[in-house]
Amino acid sequence: AQTVTQSQPEMSVQEAETVTLSCTYDTSESDYYLFWYKQPPSRQMILVIRQEAYKQQNATENRFSVNFQKAAKSFSLKISDSQLGDAAMYFCAFFGGAQKLVFGQGTRLTINP
C-alpha cells in the first residue's frame, strides 16, 4: 500500500519569506498524481497544487511551486512571499491505481508577522 510521510509536524516562517514543506511517498507505481491541500481553521480542504508523475516539469501556481523528484519519491512544496493567509495545515496526498487519495499526517504552518 502507498504511504505518504510528512516529517515536519510544524513549521514557521516570517511574513514575506520563503518556506519549504517536505513530503515523501512510497509506491511501486509509475503513473500517479501528487497533490498539496491546505486546510485553514475553517476546516475546508483547498487544493493548492497538483503534479502528474509523468511530467518532468515542476508544477507552479502563483506563489506556490513544487520540487518533484520522482526517483527519490519526494514532493516538496515551496511557498514564496509568505502571507498571513497562508497559515494552515498542509497535507501532501498521493493518488494512484487504487483510485483514492492517501494523505500524509500534515504540517502546521505558522506565519509570523
Add this chain to the structure above:
Amino acid sequence: NAGVMQNPRHLVRRRGQEARLRCSPMKGHSHVYWYRQLPEEGLKFMVYLQKENIIDESGMPKERFSAEFPKEGPSILRIQQVVRGDSAAYFCASSPEVQNSPLHFGNGTRLTVT
C-alpha cells in the same frame, strides 16, 4: 456550480444513537469518497462509491458503519450505535472521473459523541 455540500455541519449524538451524514456531490460528479479526520491527524480513507455501487470500502470499520450513494439523492454515511471514538470530522469528496480530475471536498461534518 455549487461545491460539494455536506450536512449537517455539526452533529452531536449520545452514545448508542445513530448518526447520518449527508453529502451532495458537485453537479455532474458521479464518484464520491468519504474520509475521516481525527484531531491533529490527516484524512483517512473510508469508502469510495459510484452511483449505486460501493467500489472500495477497505477503510470502513467492519461493524456499525455503512455508506450508500443511491441513484437519486445524496450519499449517506451511517454510523450505528455511536461510541466516543467515533468523534471526528467526516469529509466527503467528489470527482467527475477518476484519473484526471482532482477531488473536490466538502466542508466536513464534525461529529461529537457525548
